Amino acid sequence: MIPAVMRRFYSVLGRPSNNLTSGIVGLANVGKSTFFQAITKSKLGNPANYPFATIEPEESKVIVPSVKLDRLYDLYGSQKKIPATLTIFDIAGLTRGASSGEGLGNKFLNDIRHVDGIYQVVRGFESDDITHIEGNVDPIRDLSLVQDELVLKDLEWLEGARERINKKLNRTPKNSPEFLEMTLELGLLEDLEAHMYEGRKMSHFKQNWTEEEIGILNKHNFLTAKPTLVLLNVTPRDYLLQENKFLDRIKDWINEYAPGDKVVLFSAELETKYNEFDRKLDEFENYCKTIVDGQEITTPLTALPNIIIEMRELLQxxxxxxxxxxxxxxxxxxxxxxxxxxxxxxxxxxxxxxxxxxxxxxxxxxxxxxxxxxxxxxxxxxxxxxxxxxxxxxxxxxxxxxxxxxx
The missing domain is CATH 3.10.20.30 (Beta-grasp domain)
Structure with a gap:
């Protein structure tokens, strides 16, 4: 049975806690550490033009933007303003074969297991100066590759869970509540296994979960049960104009293989430059206008506040x-x-x-x-x-x- 004090949380997948975290995930060398440094305004992480520049996860807290807090600060005439924070981890890049241990894959997948939400960074820009671990830029292939590695690792853990449950069932009286609960759990895991063999994540198996089903999944902490925000790393111009040649194909792929996930455009290069301007917004806006040849810019000059808010919403x-x-x-x-x-x-x-x-x-x-x-x-x-x-x-x-x- 689900403890009464926890039952209120079981309308959504995920760890029953108020102190949830997010992790930056993706292939090696797609701009994860550059994004991490930009969003945390720090020199943590190791953005470098070679795979596995990051080994151990870096951790930092980012301030949650809140118009409400700003307004309340004025209304109450408070002496100080204390915003909430969101903890973010920069996790080392995955490679093909990570689920079977390639490229320290088992370690990196276990690092992902310890976060609650996933920022999946995908490269959507071409540059001769920045190598791609797969040889060329193809966001659809990269999305599929990362999802496949997560699914394969979850299938491995799922198989282990089923074996443990079957052993317990053989020792449990058939008329006991425990037997009924384990039978329900085993049936759900078998249905999920069939779904995942099609290359799809657990979180997309169904929209309306029962409390019992969510309790089962939360207990196992599967990788593909975590909410995901896809961050398409594009050129500064593409971000400011909200266009990218890969975007329509990415949306089609998400609709078919990851329904419910959302894609957000951002530019790690532009966010780095934004921090370099050190809140001199007029100067940064003029800089942005030179990038788009004087065209009107209707997009926020930085995507980071929206990226933080989107993750909080995914984490409920x-x-x-x-x-x-x-x-x-x-x-x-x-x-x-x-x-x-x-x-x-x-x-x-x-x-x-x-x-x-x-x-x-x-x-x-x-x-x-x-x-x-x-x-x-x-x-x-x-x-x-x-x-x-x-x-x-x-x-x-x-x-x-x-x-x-x-x-």
Missing amino acids: LISFYTCGPIEARQWTIRKGTLAPESAGVIHSDLEKTFISANIIKYDDIKELNPPLQESQLKSQGKIKRGGKSYVVEDGDVIHFKATSGKK
Whole structure:
């Protein structure tokens, strides 16, 4: 049986936690480490023009962009603003045959297993100066190659799981609840195996999963059950004009072999240049105009904020806020989290001693003028009380009430 405290998370695949992570995955030498350095604004990672420049995963936290936090900071006149973060790992590049151990493949695949969401970087630009491990640029082949390696490794783990279940079944009474649960698990794994032999990921087996099915998959932590955002690494010009000669074929491939996955254009080269301009946005905008020969640019000059937000949405992460004169702070929780457990994200004592929560909806105050007067909000009925069964929503501004706990 699924523990009651975890049951709220089982509407989606993935580890039942508020502290989820993402990993950058792809073939060797497609711009993963350059992207990692750009999104983390760091010198971590090792972007180099040869395979396996990265061996051990690099880890960094990136700030989650939030217009809501910026607005709440102004409304409450807070002294400081504390955004949420997302942990990202730069994982070494895969090669053909990784699932069978080629190119340190087993190690790299195990590194992927420890993250919750996948940024799959695919090369969509041609350059004589940057070699491609497969000899030429072909995003469709690269997408298929990486997916095949992940599927093959999952099939290996799935086969091992089935063997273990069959051994337990032989020792379990047929009229016991455990026998029924293992039979259900075995049947699901057999159906998934047939689906994956067609080169498709577990996450695309069906759209509406039962709680029991999701509980089974989350227990095994399969690679292809993780949500994926495909990042097509293109030239600066292609990104600014949102065009690429491979894009239509990539979308067709995703629709057939990875339905539900999304492709986002970005340029590791342009993001690196964006950081070099060090927030001098006017100068960077002029630089971008020279790239597109003066054409109108309607695309955001950097793709990174959108890339971070897209991953959070794939991971089913939302934010609530605590605000006052000292600080305005953004907190991360999983969709479906109850008020007491949300309080526990701030401090475990708050969850144990939770009484109630005073809740202000962001949409009710975003158009008001600072400084906010909570007494006025109360008189207007804009402060609601939530109990232990209240499900926190994205954008909630919350003040938790609790009994005296440990200092």
